[in-house]
Amino acid sequence: MRGTIIVAALALSACGANERRSEGAATQADIENSAATPLPAPIAPRMASPTPTPTPTPTPTPTATSGATDTAMLGANHYLGRWIGVEGMYLNVTGPAQGEVQLEMQYDLDNKGRYTGTITPEGIRFKRGAETLLLRPSDGDATGLKWLAGKKDCLTVKSGEGYCRD
Numbered sequence: 001m002r003g004t005i006i007v008a009a010l011a012l013s014a015c016g017a018n019e020r021r022s023e024g025a026a027t028q029a030d031i032e033n034s035a036a037t038p039l040p041a042p043i044a045p046r047m048a049s050p051t052p053t054p055t056p057t058p059t060p061t062p063t064a065t066s067g068a069t070d071t072a073m074l075g076a077n078h079y080l081g082r083w084i085g086v087e088g089m090y091l092n093v094t095g096p097a098q099g100e101v102q103l104e105m106q107y108d109l110d111n112k113g114r115y116t117g118t119i120t121p122e123g124i125r126f127k128r129g130a131e132t133l134l135l136r137p138s139d140g141d142a143t144g145l146k147w148l149a150g151k152k153d154c155l156t157v158k159s160g161e162g163y164c165r166d
Helices: 002-036 062-066 070-079
Strands: 081-084 090-097 100-106 112-120 123-128 131-138 154-158 161-164
Touching (some): 081 161
Antiparallel strands (some): 112 123, 154 161
16 A cells, blocks of 8 residues: 555656646747747937927938848947846947947856957847857847846847846
8 A cells, every 4th residue: 555655656746747847848948939039129219309490301311222120220329338137247339430349248157258249230240259149139028038028128149148228
């Protein structure tokens, strides 16, 4: 009798472990799928004019003439400044010069560095070690980090690595 109870208890505990593994795999798949879904680029806020001005005559914009995306229109100025990650992570973007920016980042608890990035229509492309990475505009949910969830103006390198502005 006692042996039957022990075997039954072991069988039931193994079922729970399989369910937890299945739930974990489903959660990981959701995270990976959400990171693969491209998000629309954030649009820079418009500044109000301090004095009324006459209605300007429409002129072609770079978007209208070249077909560039909103991200390309943001240019280096949108990316400049400090971006905050989680647990002390940060990204500083400085010095735009001919389509390049300087990146200073603490990207995990043990590693930080300086890199040169190139502005592309998709974001900022840079090389870290042997990897070529892309800082792409996103929202906090796309970073995969619960501490950044709900934020609107963010840059994501990959799931689990992202930086936002407050």
